[in-house]
Amino acid sequence: MFESISIKEISKNPTLQQAFRNQMFEECLEKFSDEDTFIEKLWEIRKSPVQSEQMGLYPIEQEEGP
Numbered sequence: 498m499f500e501s502i503s504i505k506e507i508s509k510n511p512t513l514q515q516a517f518r519n520q521m522f523e524e525c526l527e528k529f530s531d532e533d534t535f536i537e538k539l540w541e542i543r544k545s546p547v548q549s550e551q552m553g554l555y556p557i558e559q560e561e562g563p
Contacts, residue, residue: 518553522539543557
């Protein structure tokens with residue numbers, strides 16, 4: 498998806514930034530699938546709004562109950 502988009506374009510567009518981060522996160526999960534400790538720690542960071550923000554990531558939106 499990002500092959501035809503410049504870093505400059507991504508840096509100016511928060512929606513593209515989030516999509517890029519999500520893609521990178523998915524790629525990390527795929528490449529480090531045998532690294533359970535790494536994946537667990539990464540997931541804990543992603544679930545925490547504070548830790549996600551500290552890592553420069555948008556927090557995962559919490560699901561709202563019925």
